[in-house]
Each structure stands twice: as C-alpha cells, then as structure tokens.
Amino acid sequence: MQTDILKFYQNKTVFVTGGxxxxxxxxxxxLLRSTDVKRVYFLVRTKRKENVEGRFEAWKKEPVFEALLRxxxxxxxxxTxxxxxxSEPGLGLSEGDRRVLTTEVHVIIHSAASIRFVEPLHNALKINTRATRLMIQLAKEMQCLEAFVHISTAFSNCPKDHIEERFYPELLTLPANxxxxxxxxLSPELLNNIAPGLMGQFPNTYTYTKALAEQVVQMEAQDLPICIFRPAIILANFKEPMSGWIDNLHGIVALIYGNAHGILRLLYVNxxxxxxxxxxxxxxxxALASGWHVAKRTLQPNSSPAVRNPPSIYTLATAKSNPITFGEGVKLGIARNHKIPVTKxxxxxxAHFTTCPWLFKLGCIFYHLLPGYLFDLLLRIQGKKSILIKSYHKIHEALVLLYPFSGKTYIMDMKNTNQMWKSMSPEDKAIFPFDMANLNWEEYFKRxxxxxxxxxFKESWDTLEQAKRRLFRFYLMHRAFQLVLCLVFAKLIWITYNFVLNSCFKSIDVCLEPSTINFPSI
Structure with missing residues (x-):
C-alpha cells in the first residue's frame, strides 16, 4: 500500500540533526520502519573521548530499534x-561531507538543540540560533531539496498566554541578526552579563534562543520549502515502536521519575x-507529515515561476476538547505506580502541591531535606556514598525553572496541524497518528x-512481587508516620490551648481580687 506520505518519502535521502x-x-x-527511504544521514559530534564511529555503534544498540530490526x-x-x-562554524562539516549533503539530500529535519534552561546565552545562541542559520545556508546549496522541517518548541513564544501558529517578532527586544x-x-562573559536585558520577558535562554531561531527562519528562509514544528512537553512514546519507551530524565520526565522513586513529594506546580x-x-x-505537507503546498500550480508561501507553523499540544491538568496527570501516574512499583x-x-514560593521553600525542608539528611546519614554509616541531598538541590532547581510552564494554563492554537490531519488519507492517519483529541490519558500514563x-529504572518484571511487598511495608510506615505527626500536632494544640486558657484564668483572678486601695472617708 502506497499512501501520499509513503510515496513522498520513497527513495528520498533525509538529513537529520539531533539524531x-x-x-x-x-x-x-x-522513517526506516514505515517508509522506503533511500538513505538517512544524521549529524553526530565527537563527545568527550568517544569518536563518531563509537557513538554510532552504541546508537545502533538502542532498544528503540529492536522492533525495526525484527x-x-x-x-x-x-x-550514515x-x-x-x-555549535561550530559551518556545522563542523568537512568539505566532502558538505558536498554529499548538498548533492543528495531531499528532506532536512533539524531537531538538534540545547534544551538546558540554564545554558549560558553564548552557548545557547550557537546551538539553537546560529546553527539554524547555518542549516538554512546549507539548505540553499542543496540541489534536490523538497522539504525542510525546523523543530522548535510550543513555548518559543511563552511570554504570551495564548499562542497562535504565527511568528511573534514583537516579543524580541532586538532582532535575531x-x-x-x-x-x-562580544566576549561570552559580557554577553552573559547583558543576557537579562536581551531576554526581556523570556524565562530562560532555551525559549529565548528558540524564538530567535524562528525569526531567522522567517527572515532568511523565505525562498525555501520550509516549515516550523512546535511540539509541547514531550514524554514517552504512546504506542510505537515500543510502548512507553523513553531514554532521558529531562524536565517533566525527571519529576515523574522522582515521584515514582519515592524521593519527590512536594511539587511547585499548579x-x-x-x-x-x-x-x-x-x-x-x-515531523514526517509536515515534511510531506510543506512539499505539497510549497509550489503554487497557478504561478510561474513558482511562488513560495510563508513558512507554515505546526503546533502539537493538548487538544482543547481533551485536556488534562497537572493534578490529574500526577494522580494517574501515582495510581499506576502503586500497581507496578519498583524495588528502588x-x-x-x-505528592502535595503548592504555588506559593515561600511555602515551597519551607515545605522542602520538611518534605525533602530533613528526610534526605537522615537517609544520607544511614548510607554513610553503611560505608556508601550519600546521594539524596545533592539530588534534592537539582530537583528543587528544576521545579523552579519549570514553574513558568507548570504554574499556569497556556492556550495553544493548532489550526494548521488540525488542517494537515484532515488532509491526510485514512491510511496515512493509521500509519502516522497524532490525533490528540482522541488520546486516552489514563492509558497513556499507564504506558x-x-x-x-x-x-x-531498568527493572525486570520478575521483581514486581518483591517491589509490591516493599511498597506495602512503606505504606504501613507512611501511615504510621502520619499518625505520629497527627498525635504530635494534636498534643501541641492541646498544650497551646491549656497555656492560653490558664493565662486567661490568671488574668481573671487578678481582676477579681479585693482592692487594697484605702479610700478616704467622707
């Protein structure tokens, strides 16, 4: 069966960054499992002491490829x-590799980015903004280019609460160029010093440099068959290729992991x-559907020479007809975790929630730091390395950094994405599903x-019964601890009540004592 999207990618060469x-x-x-692509090139950088070949060999052993290889x-x-x-000039490409890409590539999917919220501005600009310009320059040299998908983020214009599928140059204090x-x-030190003034209302360098990258696309890629894809907060896979597959501890994923671990108990979240x-x-x-869609709509049949449309923007976020709150998500996650706990x-x-900054700081002492010091002390007594307090500092920092996105509701318009979905054939919808309106949240959180x-956690299902017994013991200890806290709290109230009552009685007794003042006789 050859659908429209499958026909588009048949015998095509695709270049992926961020692979x-x-x-x-x-x-x-x-791409490899569902389409008949000719070749996939992806950019790989040398990392620490690991060369490109070594990283590629490790990459091929990832669990995500198991279903494909079967x-x-x-x-x-x-x-390849x-x-x-x-982060390097010219993307660090050799002359030979650049020649191969410019003569063979039909589709670009640019997903490489630094997603660290606290990345120094000079680094974030190199990776997120300048690299986008360099990719556009490379794309203009490509002889066979049919589609260019630039992957941004749904929060690239987060100073706005209601974000449409359009560009927002008015949010930038200075143009991207x-x-x-x-x-x-400027020196990195000077640039980082003036970063708050440049960023304006943007909460971190990630969203700011992503917004700048979008403006680079708007201003410098108008003659390319290009589009922007804005995904919201990306979690584990729903169904393909492996249900629930995830390989990182970034952002919200780290919070779900910490809660399942029994470490994270207080959330700075609305x-x-x-x-x-x-x-x-x-x-x-x-990403793949938008590549097909932008190629389909780039050339207008009624014009000669071909007229390019402005870059399309596709957003994927929670559907208005099928929302989920952070509270509901945490509840679903905890309920599932209680059924399939881990031995670790x-x-x-x-989980308890707060949106008050000072209450969060105070609560962290009792919910996290005091138990953390006790746990680390027990580890030291056993001759092991303490881990919790160091982890808690990172967790608390992450919660504060995420609060601009977890503390309020954003409205994300998805008009272009919905129109693309409607334009797809039933067969393509079955092969490339992304209908958020019909996503079963309870089933998704189970996965x-x-x-x-x-x-x-890398735990086998053989340990499930052991984990359940361990969880039950912790449940009894948790309830016992709650009971002790309630008794202590009740005792404090009783002591305070008696103290206040006795003070009042003493004051009344003093007032009722016979006067010792001698009044003169009349």
Missing amino acids: TGFLGKVIIEK VKPKALHLV PISGDC KVLEFNET PKAEALLVPGDYCANV TIWFPF ILTGMRVFL
Whole structure:
C-alpha cells in the first residue's frame, strides 16, 4: 500500500540533526520502519573521548530499534553518520561531507538543540540560533531539496498566554541578526552579563534562543520549502515502536521519575493548570507529515515561476476538547505506580502541591531535606556514598525553572496541524497518528509508568512481587508516620490551648481580687 506520505518519502535521502537525542531517534526509527527511504544521514559530534564511529555503534544498540530490526534486519545499513557539531562554524562539516549533503539530500529535519534552561546565552545562541542559520545556508546549496522541517518548541513564544501558529517578532527586544552579531563580537562573559536585558520577558535562554531561531527562519528562509514544528512537553512514546519507551530524565520526565522513586513529594506546580503533554511517537509523526505537507503546498500550480508561501507553523499540544491538568496527570501516574512499583523506591510515593514560593521553600525542608539528611546519614554509616541531598538541590532547581510552564494554563492554537490531519488519507492517519483529541490519558500514563520501570529504572518484571511487598511495608510506615505527626500536632494544640486558657484564668483572678486601695472617708 502506497499512501501520499509513503510515496513522498520513497527513495528520498533525509538529513537529520539531533539524531542522537530522544526525538531524533524516534524520527529515524519511524522513517526506516514505515517508509522506503533511500538513505538517512544524521549529524553526530565527537563527545568527550568517544569518536563518531563509537557513538554510532552504541546508537545502533538502542532498544528503540529492536522492533525495526525484527522486521527489517538490515535497516540500519541505510543510516550514515556525518561528523559535525551544531555549535561550530559551518556545522563542523568537512568539505566532502558538505558536498554529499548538498548533492543528495531531499528532506532536512533539524531537531538538534540545547534544551538546558540554564545554558549560558553564548552557548545557547550557537546551538539553537546560529546553527539554524547555518542549516538554512546549507539548505540553499542543496540541489534536490523538497522539504525542510525546523523543530522548535510550543513555548518559543511563552511570554504570551495564548499562542497562535504565527511568528511573534514583537516579543524580541532586538532582532535575531543583531543578537547573533553580539555573540560574534562580544566576549561570552559580557554577553552573559547583558543576557537579562536581551531576554526581556523570556524565562530562560532555551525559549529565548528558540524564538530567535524562528525569526531567522522567517527572515532568511523565505525562498525555501520550509516549515516550523512546535511540539509541547514531550514524554514517552504512546504506542510505537515500543510502548512507553523513553531514554532521558529531562524536565517533566525527571519529576515523574522522582515521584515514582519515592524521593519527590512536594511539587511547585499548579495542579489546576492544563498540562501540555504530547507522546514522543506523535511528535515524530507530525515531523514526517509536515515534511510531506510543506512539499505539497510549497509550489503554487497557478504561478510561474513558482511562488513560495510563508513558512507554515505546526503546533502539537493538548487538544482543547481533551485536556488534562497537572493534578490529574500526577494522580494517574501515582495510581499506576502503586500497581507496578519498583524495588528502588525509598518511600511510599505521594505528592502535595503548592504555588506559593515561600511555602515551597519551607515545605522542602520538611518534605525533602530533613528526610534526605537522615537517609544520607544511614548510607554513610553503611560505608556508601550519600546521594539524596545533592539530588534534592537539582530537583528543587528544576521545579523552579519549570514553574513558568507548570504554574499556569497556556492556550495553544493548532489550526494548521488540525488542517494537515484532515488532509491526510485514512491510511496515512493509521500509519502516522497524532490525533490528540482522541488520546486516552489514563492509558497513556499507564504506558509512561510501565516504560519508565523498564527503560529508566531498568527493572525486570520478575521483581514486581518483591517491589509490591516493599511498597506495602512503606505504606504501613507512611501511615504510621502520619499518625505520629497527627498525635504530635494534636498534643501541641492541646498544650497551646491549656497555656492560653490558664493565662486567661490568671488574668481573671487578678481582676477579681479585693482592692487594697484605702479610700478616704467622707
């Protein structure tokens, strides 16, 4: 069966950046499993003491490719790593590799990015903004280019609460080209010092440099068949290629992991705010579908020479008709975790919420730090390395950094994405699903926690009964501790009540004592 999207990718050469990241792996796997691509090139940088060949060999052993290799044992032979680095001038490409890309590539999927919220501005600009310009320059040299998908983020314009599928240059304090000029001429120290003034209302360097990258696309890629894909908060895969597959502990994933571990108990999150969560495999499907869609709509048949449309923007977020709040998501996650616990848990998982900054700081002392010091002390007595307090500092920092996105509800318009979905054939919808309106959240969270148990905690199902017994013991200890706290609290109230009552009685007794003052006789 050859559908419209399958026909588009048939015998095509695709160049992917960010292929070693979570979403990049899912995109490449989907390309190889569902389409008949000719070749996939992906950019790989040397990391520490590991060269490109070593990283590629480790990459091929990832669990995400297991289902693919069962169906197509030689599929990974179609993948070729290209040595390069998005933070380097010219993307770090050799002349030979650049020549190969410019003569062979039909589709670009640019997903490489630094997603660290606290990345120094000069680094974030190199990786997230300048690399986008360099990719556009490379794309303009490509002789066979039919589609260019730039992967951004749904929060690239987060100073706005209601974000449409359009560009927002008015949110930037300076144009992207000027900021990139600063990055080339100013020292990193000076640039980082003036970062707050440049960023304006943006809460971190990630969203800011992603917004700048979008403006680079708007201003410098108008003659290219290009589009922007804005995914919301990406979690584990829903169904493909492995239900619940995840390979990282970034952002919200780390919070779910910490809660399942029994470490994270107090959340600096608004439980009533809508959570803009999307499955990883849905994001890969949108990326591939948008490549087909932009190629389809780029050339207008009634004009000669061809007229290019403005770059399209596709957003994938929670559907308005099928929302979920952070409170509901945490409840679903905890309920599932209680059914399939892990042996590594250190306490009975539960979660309380606060949106008050000072109450969060105070609560962290009692919910996290005091138990953490006690746990680390026990580890030291056993001759082991303490771990919790160091982890808690990172967890608390992450909660504060995530609060701009977990503390309020964003409205994300998805008009273009919905129109693309409607334009797809029933067969393409079955192969590349991303309909958020019909996503079963309860089922999805079951798969998230199941996948987390297998792929992040790396626990086999043979340990499930042991984990359940361990969880039951922690449950009894948790309830006993709650009872002790209630008794202590009640005792404090009783002592305070008696103290106040006795003070009042003493004051009344003093007032009722016979007067010792001698009044003169009349």
